[in-house]
Amino acid sequence: MGRVPDPVRYAEPGSVELTVTIKDVARDAAVSIATASRALNRTDLVAPQTRDRVREAAARLHYTPHGGARSLITRRTHTIGVLLPDLYGEFFSEVMRGIDQTAQRAGFQCIVSSARHSGPTLEAALRAMRGRVDGLVLMSPEFTRELSTRTLPAGFPVVLLNCPPSETPHDSLNIENYDGAYSMVRHLAGLGHHRIAILTGAAGNFDAAERLRGYRAALLDAGLPSPAELVVAGDFSEAAGEAGARQLLQLAERPTAIFAANDGMAIGALLALREAGLRVPEDIAIGGFDDIPMARYVDPALTSVHVDISALGERAVAALLSVLGHPARREFTRETAATTLVVRRSCGARKAESVPPVRPSAARSSPWREVV
Amino acid sequence: MGRVPDPVRYAEPGSVELTVTIKDVARDAAVSIATASRALNRTDLVAPQTRDRVREAAARLHYTPHGGARSLITRRTHTIGVLLPDLYGEFFSEVMRGIDQTAQRAGFQCIVSSARHSGPTLEAALRAMRGRVDGLVLMSPEFTRELSTRTLPAGFPVVLLNCPPSETPHDSLNIENYDGAYSMVRHLAGLGHHRIAILTGAAGNFDAAERLRGYRAALLDAGLPSPAELVVAGDFSEAAGEAGARQLLQLAERPTAIFAANDGMAIGALLALREAGLRVPEDIAIGGFDDIPMARYVDPALTSVHVDISALGERAVAALLSVLGHPARREFTRETAATTLVVRRSCGARKAESVPPVRPSAARSSPWREVV
DNA sequence: TTGTAGGCGTTATCAA
DNA sequence: TTGATAACGCCTACAA
Numbered sequence: 001m002g003r004v005p006d007p008v009r010y011a012e013p014g015s016v017e018l019t020v021t022i023k024d025v026a027r028d029a030a031v032s033i034a035t036a037s038r039a040l041n042r043t044d045l046v047a048p049q050t051r052d053r054v055r056e057a058a059a060r061l062h063y064t065p066h067g068g069a070r071s072l073i074t075r076r077t078h079t080i081g082v083l084l085p086d087l088y089g090e091f092f093s094e095v096m097r098g099i100d101q102t103a104q105r106a107g108f109q110c111i112v113s114s115a116r117h118s119g120p121t122l123e124a125a126l127r128a129m130r131g132r133v134d135g136l137v138l139m140s141p142e143f144t145r146e147l148s149t150r151t152l153p154a155g156f157p158v159v160l161l162n163c164p165p166s167e168t169p170h171d172s173l174n175i176e177n178y179d180g181a182y183s184m185v186r187h188l189a190g191l192g193h194h195r196i197a198i199l200t201g202a203a204g205n206f207d208a209a210e211r212l213r214g215y216r217a218a219l220l221d222a223g224l225p226s227p228a229e230l231v232v233a234g235d236f237s238e239a240a241g242e243a244g245a246r247q248l249l250q251l252a253e254r255p256t257a258i259f260a261a262n263d264g265m266a267i268g269a270l271l272a273l274r275e276a277g278l279r280v281p282e283d284i285a286i287g288g289f290d291d292i293p294m295a296r297y298v299d300p301a302l303t304s305v306h307v308d309i310s311a312l313g314e315r316a317v318a319a320l321l322s323v324l325g326h327p328a329r330r331e332f333t334r335e336t337a338a339t340t341l342v343v344r345r346s347c348g349a350r351k352a353e354s355v356p357p358v359r360p361s362a363a364r365s366s367p368w369r370e371v372v
Numbered sequence: 373m374g375r376v377p378d379p380v381r382y383a384e385p386g387s388v389e390l391t392v393t394i395k396d397v398a399r400d401a402a403v404s405i406a407t408a409s410r411a412l413n414r415t416d417l418v419a420p421q422t423r424d425r426v427r428e429a430a431a432r433l434h435y436t437p438h439g440g441a442r443s444l445i446t447r448r449t450h451t452i453g454v455l456l457p458d459l460y461g462e463f464f465s466e467v468m469r470g471i472d473q474t475a476q477r478a479g480f481q482c483i484v485s486s487a488r489h490s491g492p493t494l495e496a497a498l499r500a501m502r503g504r505v506d507g508l509v510l511m512s513p514e515f516t517r518e519l520s521t522r523t524l525p526a527g528f529p530v531v532l533l534n535c536p537p538s539e540t541p542h543d544s545l546n547i548e549n550y551d552g553a554y555s556m557v558r559h560l561a562g563l564g565h566h567r568i569a570i571l572t573g574a575a576g577n578f579d580a581a582e583r584l585r586g587y588r589a590a591l592l593d594a595g596l597p598s599p600a601e602l603v604v605a606g607d608f609s610e611a612a613g614e615a616g617a618r619q620l621l622q623l624a625e626r627p628t629a630i631f632a633a634n635d636g637m638a639i640g641a642l643l644a645l646r647e648a649g650l651r652v653p654e655d656i657a658i659g660g661f662d663d664i665p666m667a668r669y670v671d672p673a674l675t676s677v678h679v680d681i682s683a684l685g686e687r688a689v690a691a692l693l694s695v696l697g698h699p700a701r702r703e704f705t706r707e708t709a710a711t712t713l714v715v716r717r718s719c720g721a722r723k724a725e726s727v728p729p730v731r732p733s734a735a736r737s738s739p740w741r742e743v744v
Numbered sequence: 745t746t747g748t749a750g751g752c753g754t755t756a757t758c759a760a
Numbered sequence: 761t762t763g764a765t766a767a768c769g770c771c772t773a774c775a776a
Contacts, residue, residue: 019525021769032747037771047745062522066503068440068449069769072752077440078500079483088469088682090462097460100486109500111451111483114472128450128481131438131753132504150434153391267669297639299671310460393753404763409755419761441753444768503769 020063029057040065071131079109080320081133083125085140087114089264090292091309095161098313099137106321108134118142126151135324137161137316141205143168157323159316164206171319171333173312177207180305180339181214181259184287187303187341188257189222191349193285197230197255199244199265208236211261211289230255234265241268249276256284257347263288263295263304270298270346281348291342300345307339392435401429412437443503451481452692453505455497457512459486461636462664463681467533470685471509478693480506490514498523507696509533509688513577515540529695531688536578543691543705545684549579552677552711553586553631556659559675559713560629561594563721565657569602569627571616571637580608583633583661602627606637613640621648628656629719635660635667638674642718653720663714672717679711 026036031050039046039054046054057063071077082099086092096112103110111133115122118140129136135157143163148170152158160172188196198215201208212231219226232247234240241260245268248255260266266288273280280286280300288295291306319333343349398408403422411418411426418426429435443449454471458464468484475482483505487494494512501508507529515535520542524530532544560568570587573580584603591598604619606612613632617640620627632638638660645652652658652672660667663678691705715721 019769022771023769033770034748034772035746038746041771045745050745062525064499064502064523064525066444066769067500068443068503069752070503070771071440072438072444072754072769073771075752079504086469087472088465090465093460093462093465093468096468097458100459100484104486109483109485109497109504111481112472113481114476125481127436128439130436131440131442132451132481151436153434153436294666294669297666297671298669391753394755395753405753406755406764407762410762413755417761422761438753441768442755444753444770445755447768 019066020061021066022063024061025054025058025063028061029054077109077132077134078107079111079133080317081126081129081136082110082112083122083136083138083140084112084114085116087112090294091262091264091290094292094309095139095313098310098315099317100313101310102314102317102321106317108317108321115140118144118147123147123151135159135320137313137320138163138170141202141207157320159320159323161312161316162207165334169332171323171335173316173319173335173337175207175307175312175337176339177210178214178217180289180307180341181211181261182218183339183341184259184289184303184305185215185218186222187343187349188259188285188287188347189218189224191257191285191347193255193257194224195230195253195255196224196257196259197232197248199232199234199241199258199260199269201261201265202235203233205236208261215259234261236262236264238264238268238271241265241270242272243268245269245272246276249273249278254284257286258284259287259289261289263290263292263302266302266304266346267294267298270302281346285348286346288346295342296344298346303344303347303349304342305339306342307337312337391438392433393438394435396433397426397430397435400433401426449481449504449506450479451483451505452689453498453501453508454482454484455494455508455510455512456484456486457488459484462666463634463636463662466664466681467511467685470682470687471689472685473682474686474689474693478689480689480693487512490516490519495519495523507531507692509685509692510535510542513574513579529692531692531695533684533688534579537706541704543695543707545688545691545707545709547579547679547684547709548711549582550586550589552661552679552713553583553633554590555711555713556631556661556675556677557587557590558594559715559721560631560657560659560719561590561596563629563657563719565627565629566596567602567625567627568596568629568631569604569620571604571606571613571630571632571641573633573637574607575605577608580633587631606633608634608636610636610640610643613637613642614644615640617641617644618648621645621650626656629659630656631659631661633661635662635664635674635676638676638718639666639670642670642674653718657720658718660718667714667716670718675716675719675721676714677711678714679709684709 022033022036026033035046036054039051043051080103084092100110111129113125115125137159139161141162145166145168148168158170160170162174163172185196200212216226229251232244234244258269260269266286269286270280273284278284288302288304291304295302295304394405394408398405403426408426411423415423452475456464472482483501485497487497509531511533513534517538517540520540530542532542534546535544557568572584588598601623604616606616630641632641638658641658642652645656650656660674660676663676667674667676
């Protein structure tokens, strides 16, 4: 409640006149406001000549409808709200790309905000979107049902991206974190590694937890031990990758392979190892997750779990747009994006290749799986 | 004029009731709407007990003010519009980061759109923001005065980013393209290169033109020839960098150094050269522009003209916010962001270093120069 | 085919 | 301290 603190001093209202309203157009075309509105929108309901007169007046005056006012009565803004943990970095940037493209194609604008954690910031961001957006794409790995009911009007169209699955009444989209991590670790084990470490994502983060789960399962299935010392806590940042790798190098018995829960950390680890004078993959193999564009360019090129990141954004918007058509419906979809292991130099496999997903049996025409 | 084509079918209005308005709060708290509004905003004008009653009611009902409606009367949206050529890629991503952070800190939201070229898309995007934003950060290297007057209300607060300087009545922010390019080429010449090629940016792009100008000037000052065959047209894309490099390799007499007008193309060139079996920098030296994060990670690490990209976004928003305070004023500022040459392996200099800007004489406390 | 009038949710003005 | 009432810019019954 209340307004955000406002450090900006606005000029006195009226000091500049810069708005041309439909009133001006109407006057200029010598018609009523209603007719002007019709001429601009539902052109079939107005005489051709008056229509032309109005549109000409509008053009001459550089009239542009006031979006806010219009949406007040039409109940639609043609805008979707996008809330991501961050707006920068290759991952989010790619997501945004997919979101923006799809939205734009459908004639929608995007209001974007970033809020890393649940809490006041996230809540404020959500509130600020009230009345400005038709629906929401929300990526918040710490999103809770509680927050949902407290902040969002019941029935408000929302698509959850990479959020922990809960009983939240929203559509959701997730990455196949478990499978992806599993296949990476299985691959490393298959290369003969027995001491495989993991740099985990942020604590409390759903994706992070799932990837860790996949790591553990793969080790188990490969009959490998999984000592606690090989599980190093990270937070998806490059700095955490560096720190984590350094920590692993302190061990009495070093790991021979490191699985970083995302590419950012993998790259950080790469730097730390290089600095320590170790060769990748000869001395230590490395694998990442997400396959951000940079993965191809680092040296050595990074083996990673490929996710079609921009497609994630695309899909989220598509889902949202379809919800906008039927806000009354009461079932919610839950989709999962398949991953692919992309083998490059950093893991030490003899040659680069692209490995099929963990469960090739589930023949898929698309990488999208409908879970519920 | 007219509305955007709308492929989305909305549900029948009224099919779901999801709006709690101030009316509901007022009723619940047994006060008039006016009092409810006051209790929520200017709490000092209302009796403490009624204030509490109202706020409690608002909390209980999960009331959130309708931004659109509010801004209709307050004439302020607490939102800035951001229009970039693209939303993805490291450069734009970094710009967005600076923009978002600064806006958020000031309690502003961002509506973002991408429109690569002037034209219908850009115009539509601008129109769609009418009535939704208090001001605009506009990055469009093809922006024209004509477009400005046609699309924007006179006096509308706009900050131009990387736009060609024109008589447009707006504040503007530019990169020191000329100086940056000049120092890069001078550096290459200083390393003994006599045949220095350039991969240019997109035709019609202001930044591209300026960088080309700096390249030419540096060659001239170094007493080097500048044959037309060494100027290869690009468009800032990685693909163009690859193609351009390949084209240069076809020459009877190859260049010994390539200056790519941005890092994306430099990286593309790197790939092409690697593929052709050439070593960088031993066989051919390479330099880029922008110093995007990836520049540090490619192999060999890329020598580039460093620009504090996110600071560009920061600064743009800061400028806009300050304009919001004084829309009536009639002078417009024009700032330029200084660059720094960052020497890494790709240019073949003996050791990496950071070279001061071209005109160190102009002692600056900040990298920002006020031009007018 | 056009105009009048009401209302979307909010804040601002002015009496009371 | 509070409550009517009038905007804000626009759209849309309903009536003419």
